[in-house]
Amino acid sequence: MFRRDFVKTAVSASAATLVSGVATANTTTPKAKNNFKLAYAPHFGMFQNSAGKDLIDQLKFMADNGFTALEDNGMMGRPVEIQTKIGETLAKLGMTMGVFVVDKGGNSQNTLAAGKQAHIDIFLDGCKRAVETAKRCNAKWMTVVPGDFERNLPIGIQTGHVIDALRRGADILAPHGLTMVLEPLSDSPNLFLQTSDQTYEICRGVNSPACKILFDIYHMQKTEGHIIPHIDWCWSEIGYFQIGDNPGRKEPTTGEINYKNVFKHIYTKMKANNQNFIFGMEHGNSKPGKEGEEALIKAYLESDSFTV
Template identity: 30%
Template sequence: MPTFSANLGFLWQELSLPDAIRAAKAAGFDAVECHYPYDTPPEAVRRALEETGLPMLGLNTARGNVTAGENGLAAIPGREGEARRLIDQAIDYAAAIGARNVHVMAGKATGDEARAAFLGNLRYACERADRVGATVLIEPLNHRDAPDYFLRTADQALDIITAVGADNLKLMFDCYHIQIMQGDLTHRLREHLAAIGHIQIAAVPDRREPDHGEIDYRHILRFLGILGYDKPIGAEYRPATTTDAGLTWLQAYR
């Protein structure tokens, strides 16, 4: 039976992060994950996790100057110092709350210099994460939701992972993004399984609840079971109305 993680970057946004963790437990999720928790004291998050018994699967590095349109710094040449401060912040926060994964945001960039910057920052991140037993994730984002983002495809991510050569660097396989950019999800899941650290789902093309649209997630979940994938699947979607009103998919997919 598949298990699911509530992505609290999108779900229960009207609640504080500790209360969103409690809401996820009440709704029947098996784990939680988040985006940018840094405005919440880690002690409050840890208390909510201990109270509910839910694991926190991961969090993202901060994006930088969001007002200026930044979406991560790790692949931006010349900003390695800033990027590594954000990596340190994320890994320290993850360690404080017991999170397993840190997603390093690449940012808007292109070309060989950007790739070199990303490789260097990922090597730094992997070394830092290894000290606390954490995994570093990288995630391809689609060109509609994240224009000009450096990392676009699973193939590009696998090339980066191979080049870095760290055992604790994995692919965040977001079915929503990869369907838009490449499609052929079952083939890619099978071929890339050993490199995958986390899988996320949302409807395509509207990024709403994963019970409609062009991806048959019942098939995807059955296929993952055949492959032996047994980690919680991240529900990273934008609710059509309220989070609670849209949760009928959760029990149906079990």
């Protein structure tokens, strides 16, 4: 599924479903059923069979089951009042907002690799609007995909164009303490950003705390494999992780990735470096209905049960 399709699906599934009310004024939340070592971030719709379609009820269900973060790719497409209510509810539940996607940029019609001013203007406008969205929902991270190759230009020229545009985007985000996370994807051979080492190179070129790597383990398993060494090589520029097993892009334990070992490795490095990351659950459920949602939670409990 392409990023733009994933965003469209996420928004359409729940755009009209918010909200009979927010959490009560009492900010003392009940003890969660599960105590995960890592900050896993579900998305809206992942537990709608158990929690219902109301977004606030879904957030409460996530918190009740030990999930301490949320990601919502389509946040920028939601009405302002819904963005605000989500942010307020996250704060009351003690949850952290993960990524949303900077919209209207980074697709085949608007690639930063082309170096065209019209494309850059669209991207920069997206960054400016992302600042306002982030304020409303208490976000720090937003996903950026630079778009497709501009195949009539040498790769070095394209890379320079991407770095130049991202520097200007970072200048917009940095004063607000925000970070765009660049995501290399496996969706199409036409995409400019493909591998973690290429993304590392670009982040070093941008040279800003407002530009880091979104290391999506699912995509990187498909594109390059060798997951733990690539995480180590890119560690200094990683700002965010996403999860999905391969093949299938479902929850951990449903594919070939040994997530228990991967999580243990990341957790150990985090503690050694006094760092924290959000782990976005950007995948589907392997089974339908409440049964599938229960299986998903069980899979995360199993993968999170590593010892250090």
